Amino acid sequence: MSSGLFDQFKSWYENRHDYARSWKERTGGQVVATMCTYTPEEVLIAAGMLPVRVLGAHEPQNVSEPHIFGMFCPFCRDSLSQGLLGRYDYCEGVTLTQSCIQYRQTFSSWRQHVPTVKWDYYLPMPNEVQSRHARTMHYGEVKKFRSFMEGVIGKPITDLDLKRGNDVVNENRRLLRELFEYRKETNPRVNGVEALYASITAQFVDKEDHNRELKRVLAELPNRKQDRPEGVRFMTIGSENDDISFMAMVESVGSTIVIDDQCSGTRYFWNEARPGDDQIAMIADRYCDRPACPTKDYPAHTRFDHVLKLAKDFNARAAIFLQQKFCDPHEGDYPDPKKHLESNGIPTLFLEFDITNPLGPFRIRIEAFLETMSEEELF
Ligand code: SF4
Numbered sequence: 001m002s003s004g005l006f007d008q009f010k011s012w013y014e015n016r017h018d019y020a021r022s023w024k025e026r027t028g029g030q031v032v033a034t035m036c037t038y039t040p041e042e043v044l045i046a047a048g049m050l051p052v053r054v055l056g057a058h059e060p061q062n063v064s065e066p067h068i069f070g071m072f073c074p075f076c077r078d079s080l081s082q083g084l085l086g087r088y089d090y091c092e093g094v095t096l097t098q099s100c101i102q103y104r105q106t107f108s109s110w111r112q113h114v115p116t117v118k119w120d121y122y123l124p125m126p127n128e129v130q131s132r133h134a135r136t137m138h139y140g141e142v143k144k145f146r147s148f149m150e151g152v153i154g155k156p157i158t159d160l161d162l163k164r165g166n167d168v169v170n171e172n173r174r175l176l177r178e179l180f181e182y183r184k185e186t187n188p189r190v191n192g193v194e195a196l197y198a199s200i201t202a203q204f205v206d207k208e209d210h211n212r213e214l215k216r217v218l219a220e221l222p223n224r225k226q227d228r229p230e231g232v233r234f235m236t237i238g239s240e241n242d243d244i245s246f247m248a249m250v251e252s253v254g255s256t257i258v259i260d261d262q263c264s265g266t267r268y269f270w271n272e273a274r275p276g277d278d279q280i281a282m283i284a285d286r287y288c289d290r291p292a293c294p295t296k297d298y299p300a301h302t303r304f305d306h307v308l309k310l311a312k313d314f315n316a317r318a319a320i321f322l323q324q325k326f327c328d329p330h331e332g333d334y335p336d337p338k339k340h341l342e343s344n345g346i347p348t349l350f351l352e353f354d355i356t357n358p359l360g361p362f363r364i365r366i367e368a369f370l371e372t373m374s375e376e377e378l379f
Contacts, residue, residue, distance in 0.1 A: 005194075005217055005220060005221075005224065006194040006197050006198065006217065008213050009194075009197035009198050009201045009213065010197050012201040012204075012205050013197055013200060013201050013242075013244070016052070016055075016201075016204050016205075017087060017088075017090070019204070019205060020050060020052050020090055020091075020204065021090050023050050023206055024050070024090055027048075027050075029048045029049050029050060030047075030048075030049045030050075030092045030093065030152075030153075031049065031050045031052055031090050031091045031092065032044050032049050032050070032051050032052065032091060032092065032093040032094065032095060033052055033053075033054050033083070033088050033091040033093070033094040033095070033110070034051045034052065034053050034054065034094075034095050034096075034203075035053070035054055035079065035094070035095065035096040035097075035099075035103055035106065035107055035110075036096055036097050036098075036099040036103055036263075037053070037203070037263045037267060037268045037293075038097035038098070038099060038125055038287055038293075038296070039051065039053075039095055039096070039097045039123070040097070040123070040142055040145065040283050040284075040287060041165070041169060042162065042165035042166050042169050042273075042279075042283050043142065043145055043146050043149055043157070043162070043165065043283065044095075044149065044165075045164070045165040045168060045169065045207065046146075046149075046157050046161035046162045046164060046165035047149045047150075047152070047153050047157055047161070048153065049093075049149075049153075050204075050206055051203075051204075052088070052091065052203075052204040053203035053204050054079045054082060054083070054088065055079070055082070055200070055203075055204075055240070055242055056074070056075060056077075056078025056079055056081075056082060056242075056355060057078060057081075057082055057087070058078065058243060058245075058355060058356055058357075059355070059356065060355065060356060061077075061078070061081040061085070061355070063080075063081050063084040063085060064077045064078075064080045064081045064084065064109075067080060067084075067105075067109035067113060068080060068102070068105050068106060068109055071326050072102045072105065072106075072326060073102050073239075073324040073325065073326050073327040074324055074325055074326075074353060074354045074355040075239065075240050075324050075327075076102045076103055076105070076106040077106075077355065078355045079106055079110075080106045080109055080110055083110045083113075083114040084110075084113060084114060086114075086116070088114070088116075089114075089116040090116075091116065091117070092116075092117075092118045092119065093117070093118065093119045093120060093121065093152065094107065094110055094111055094114070094117050094120045094121075095120065095121045095122070095123060096121075096122055096123065097123040097125050097287075098122070098123065098124050098125045098127070099125075099293065099295045099296075099329075100295050100327075100328065100329050101328075102326075102327070102328075104122075107120075107122065119152055121145065121148055121149075123141055123142075123145055124141055125138055125141060125287070125296075126138065126296075127295055127296050127298055128296075128298040128299060129288045129292065129296045129297075129298070130298065130299060130300060130302070131298075131299075134288055135284060135285055135288050138284040138285075138287065138288055139280060139281055139284040141284075142280050142283050142284045143280050146162070146280065159279050162279035162280065162283070163279055165279075166273055166279055166282055166283065168207040168208060168211065169207055169273075170272045170273055171207070171211050172202055172207045172210055172211055172214070172269065173269040173270070173271070173272050174272060175211055175214040175215065175218065176198065176199055176202060176214065176269045177269065177270070178214075178218055179195065179198055179214060179217065179218060179221075180195060180199075180259070180266070182221060183195060183258045183259060183314055184258070184313065184314050184315065186230065187226045187228075187229070187230040187256070188226075188230075188256060188258060189221060189224045189225075189226050190221070191228070191251055191256055191257070192234075192236070192247050192250070192251055192256060192257025192258070192260075193244060193247045193248050193251060193257075195257075195260075195265070196241075196242065196244065196247055196260075196264065196265065197244070198214065198217075199264060199265045199266075199268060199269065200242045200264050200265075202268070202269065203264075203268060228251075228256075229254070230256050231251075231253075231254035231255040231256055231370075232254060232255040232256075232317050232318060232370055232373060233255070233256055233258045233314070233315055233316050233317045233318075234250065234255050234256070234257045234258065234316060234317070234318055234319065234320055235257070235258065235259045235260060235261070235307075235310065235311050235314065235316035235318070235319040235320070235346075236257055236259075236260040236261075236262060236265075236319070236320050236322055237260065237261045237262065237307060237319055237320070237321050237322065237337065238261075238262050238321055238322035238323055238324065238330060238353070239262065239263055239293070239322075239324050239327055239329075239330050240262065240263050240264050240324070241260075241262050241264050241265075241322050241353065242264050243353070243357055245357075245359060246322075246357050246359065246362065249359050249362065249363055249366075250320070250366055253363060253366055253367055253370065254367075254370055255366070255370065258314045258315070258316055259310050259311070259313075259314035259316055261291070261303075261306070261307045261310055262322070263293060266291065266310065267290065267291045267293060270290065270291050271286065271289055271290050271291065272286070273285070273286035274286070274289075291303070291306050292306075293329070294329040294330050294332065294333035295329045297333070301333075301336065303333070303337065304336055304337050304340045305340075307337050307340070307341070308337075308340055308341060308344055308346075311341060311344075311346050312344075316346060317346070317373070318346060318347045318348065318349070318369070318373060319341050319346055319347075319348045319349075320348070320349045320350075320351060320366075320369075321334060321337075321338065321348060321349070321350045321351065322351055322353050323350060323351065323352050323353060324352075324353050325352050325353065325354050334350070338350075347369075347372070347373060347376075349365065349366070349369045351365060
């Protein structure tokens with residue numbers, strides 16, 4: 001598909017730092033580097049700020065090693081290197097909501113060694129989100145975060161401000177889901193690369209700009225014609241993945257990526273905050289209720305059925321696990337969803353991701369996987 005319908009998202013993705021700098025010039029607001037999709041962006045937006053999720057650059061680097069171990073996940077190392085290299089020098093603040101120990105170390109190193117950081121905030125969050133104490137505890141933490149942010153901007157963040165934050169983020173989630181619905185179609189008119197451009201840019205573009213663009217694309221989609229073969233329908237599963245070249249390669253060898261369970265995709269936006277009178281409770285509950293990351297799927301494992309349901313709803317024929325090397329939470333989780341999918345007729349492939357990925361060997365693995373499936377169909 002070459003209509004250029006998703007060009008604005010692509011351009012935001014490729015020029016994300018320019019976008020943030022011009023946003024700052026345009027609005028006079030502060031930009032905040034956020035780590036992990038459990039960060040309650042609604043509070044930052046209510047404070048008049050632009051939350052910008054830190055992403056890697058997928059290029060070799062040699063600056064993170066003095067600060068975090070080489071056997072920490074590539075995403076953490078790539079993210080930290082971006083800070084150390086000054087790529088996020090326009091960000092006044094940096095925040096992390098508790099996820100895994102490796103990300104925590106990235107955050108600590110960032111706030112200590114990135115010289116442009118003016119303030120930082122670590123937001124604790126229970127990993128056992130299903131515990132009966134989790135919501136109350138998280139409510140208290142989001143409240144403290146609001147007070148801290150009031151100190152940063154030197155004025156109160158009103159309930160109306162929070163409502164504005166909740167509304168715009170909820171609208172973004174709704175529009176992204178509307179877009180992803182198109183992927184259920186046979187030979188969907190939105191492919192995996194386009195969907196990734198849309199969902200990943202939502203994590204660093206002003207939600208009002210992003211919503212406007214989503215509405216424009218959604219208005220044009222009904223008239224869009226497909227001009228590529230569908231091939232095998234894949235699902236991708238893992239943590240953060242914005243490796244566009246990898247996704248494009250997969251879709252160039254006879255497949256379409258129709259859905260994901262990744263924090264660069266559906267896990268970021270799948271559920272809205274439920275309406276209520278208490279804006280803080282709406283925010284806190286929403287993050288406890290969202291599709292869980294393996295770090296927060298305790299004591300019961302709710303993820304496995306959720307992943308299977310997504311695969312079924314979007315009619316995925318097979319799934320590819322994209323495992324960040326050395327990521328303990330996802331690696332520990334992996335055997336169970338693999339078993340769950342395979343026992344329900346969905347074959348899986350495991351690929352280990354690094355800061356840069358070997359597209360040639362990965363291509364051979366994907367082609368071999370496709371071949372096994374076509375052979376299975378013959379017998
Ligand atoms: S959950 Fe895994 S991929 Fe994500 S930051 Fe932690 S170690 Fe890295």
